[in-house]
Amino acid sequence: MNFEMEQFRLDGKVALVTGAIYGIGFAIASGLAAAGAKIVFNSLNQDSVEAGLEGYKKAGIDAVGYVCDVTDEEAVQRMVKQIEKEVGVIDILVNNAGIIKRVPMTEMSVEAFREVIDIDLNAPFIMAKAVIPAMIQKGGGKIINICSMMSELGRETVSAYAAAKGGLKMLTKNIASEYGEHNIQCNGLGPGYIATPQTAPLRETQADGSRHPFDQFIIAKTPAARWGEAIDLAGPSVFLASDASNFINGHILYVDGGILAYIGKQPN
Ligand code: NAP
Ligand code: GCO
Numbered sequence: 001m002n003f004e005m006e007q008f009r010l011d012g013k014v015a016l017v018t019g020a021i022y023g024i025g026f027a028i029a030s031g032l033a034a035a036g037a038k039i040v041f042n043s044l045n046q047d048s049v050e051a052g053l054e055g056y057k058k059a060g061i062d063a064v065g066y067v068c069d070v071t072d073e074e075a076v077q078r079m080v081k082q083i084e085k086e087v088g089v090i091d092i093l094v095n096n097a098g099i100i101k102r103v104p105m106t107e108m109s110v111e112a113f114r115e116v117i118d119i120d121l122n123a124p125f126i127m128a129k130a131v132i133p134a135m136i137q138k139g140g141g142k143i144i145n146i147c148s149m150m151s152e153l154g155r156e157t158v159s160a161y162a163a164a165k166g167g168l169k170m171l172t173k174n175i176a177s178e179y180g181e182h183n184i185q186c187n188g189l190g191p192g193y194i195a196t197p198q199t200a201p202l203r204e205t206q207a208d209g210s211r212h213p214f215d216q217f218i219i220a221k222t223p224a225a226r227w228g229e230a231i232d233l234a235g236p237s238v239f240l241a242s243d244a245s246n247f248i249n250g251h252i253l254y255v256d257g258g259i260l261a262y263i264g265k266q267p268n
Contacts, residue, residue: 007244011036014088015241016080018042018070018127019097021052023196024146024230028094028189031234032241033061037092040083042068070097070123073130080130089134092142092241095124095168100198105159113160120164121171128175132184140183142241145172147188147252152260169252176250185249187240192256193218194228203227220265224257 010032017029020041029039039061043049049065056063064087068079083090098120101112124145135141150162151169168188175186193199202214219225236255239245254260 008238008242009036010092010238010241013037013091013241014040014083015092015094016040016042016083016090016131017094017096018123020094021048021055021065023198024191024194024233025094025096026052026055027230027234028096028144028237029056029063030059030061030231031238032092032094033059033063034234035238035242037241038087039063040066040087040090042066042070042079042097044069070095070127071118073126076123076126076130080134084134089138090131090141091135091138093127093131093144094237094241095127095143095145097123098146098164098198100158100161102157102201104157108160113163116160117164117167120161121167124168125171128171128186132175132179132182135184136179136182140185142245143172143175143184143186144237144240145186145188147172147190149190149192149254149256149260151188151190151252172252173250180249183246185240185246187245187248187250188252189233189236189240190252190254190256190260191233192222192228192254192259194230194232196230199227218259220267221262222257222259223262226257228255228257 015032015037017025019025020029021043033039043052046067049067052065066079068075101116128143145168147168148165151165154162172186172188204212233255236253
């Protein structure tokens, strides 16, 4: 069997990207659309769905949006059944929706900790549980969980997020283990530090016009010497969503400019 570039195409596939009205999710959806996928997304309310649809229309993408909180299993089950009826069986699920709370652990309420775990870890479980049965019936599918460098490393103030993303790495490996025989490939994408609304507070220009200390820190820690852009995730997502990665399962693909490989530039 010869390799064909067609293996990177997603024509005829239905891709659900959660929380994809902007940021990394929107960029991933744009990449999947460019490879031929039909894009479906969800957000928390009708206004944000409408905003998302406007954004996709401006990008020339004919997307379909649904209101759904990914932590609500009944709502997720209803949404997946509605998508299967109105668009088609979900071939590709990207668990992108996520939040972060930056609070010193001893000052973090258990409610705040639980909220991060609920959205960043429990929801990918809920979403995968909802789409896998139809994927099995169809003969296979792709699940891509958006992990993080915090699936591997910790840092001050992100205990809940790191616990969730570390758990998401292992949930990825377990879905791969449990459903690989049904031709379902479940892999993770681990973005490095990406310039999106989620990291905007870490990049704010200081009152004296200087760069945020954390901004300078990340530049020194990243061999690419830059923050990632959301679009840097598009190509790797197409790869993991396509037939080109059919023998890759349970893998976390880090898209981090090399930060996990590098001790960091020596301060001047
Ligand atoms: P973002 O800009 O904050 O966008 C997150 C999206 O998730 C928003 O559209 C948000 O909707 C949605 N969302 C949050 N809770 C939801 C819920 N319960 N149900 C449905 N949608 C929900 O984040 P991002 O930077 O694009 O990050 C996207 C993913 O990449 C997250 O999982 C994040 O942890 C991960 N990640 C980000 C970075 C980075 O450096 N930016 C690096 C590694 C991993 P609303 O707008 O309505 O709140
Ligand atoms: C932080 C950042 C990181 C990034 C990302 C890194 O506060 O350290 O928000 O957590 O979002 O997860 O991969």
